[in-house]
Amino acid sequence: MKKILFVCMGNICRSPMAEAVFRDAFQKRQEDNFQVDSAATSRWEVGNPPHRGTQKLLSQHHISTKGMRARQVTTEDFYNADFIIGMDQENVSDLQAIAPDGTENKIYLYLDLVPGHTGESIPDPWYTGNFEETYDLIQKGLNEWLTFLEKD
Numbered sequence: 730m731k732k733i734l735f736v737c738m739g740n741i742c743r744s745p746m747a748e749a750v751f752r753d754a755f756q757k758r759q760e761d762n763f764q765v766d767s768a769a770t771s772r773w774e775v776g777n778p779p780h781r782g783t784q785k786l787l788s789q790h791h792i793s794t795k796g797m798r799a800r801q802v803t804t805e806d807f808y809n810a811d812f813i814i815g816m817d818q819e820n821v822s823d824l825q826a827i828a829p830d831g832t833e834n835k836i837y838l839y840l841d842l843v844p845g846h847t848g849e850s851i852p853d854p855w856y857t858g859n860f861e862e863t864y865d866l867i868q869k870g871l872n873e874w875l876t877f878l879e880k881d
Contacts, residue, residue, distance in 0.1 A: 732764045734810040740799035742768030743816040745779040753792045768802040770823040781862040807832040817850030842873040
């Protein structure tokens with residue numbers, strides 16, 4: 730089983746949105762060899778559900794956030810996850826700074842797989858208020874990531 734961990738700063742907007750979108754995609758494809766989770770680089774929102782903007786938008790697309798709670802990334806995550814996907818460049822830098830030796834190669838920037846978007850970050854809707862933009866960018870990378878994850 731391949732384990733995928735999406736990471737953003739608070740784990741209430743971008744990373745839980747990616748977790749829910751990917752979980753939904755794997756269910757629709759009837760793929761059960763993937764485990765999807767999300768976490769934060771900070772402790773600020775630990776224990777909180779996804780942001781109401783994330784919940785509302787995902788609900789409109791019939792994607793569940795049931796049972797999701799923010800948590801901070803742990804040392805164990807670096808050993809347990811096969812892919813650790815940061816939603817922006819700062820997340821990736823933070824992850825690289827705390828990654829145990831030998832686990833740095835598991836860290837990716839989400840949009841790096843999307844043609845024409847290498848090196849770009851997904852803007853944080855906590856600050857922009859634009860949850861639709863976040864959803865659209867996650868969707869833009871979905872098929873690229875599914876192809877990458879299924880062949881790896």
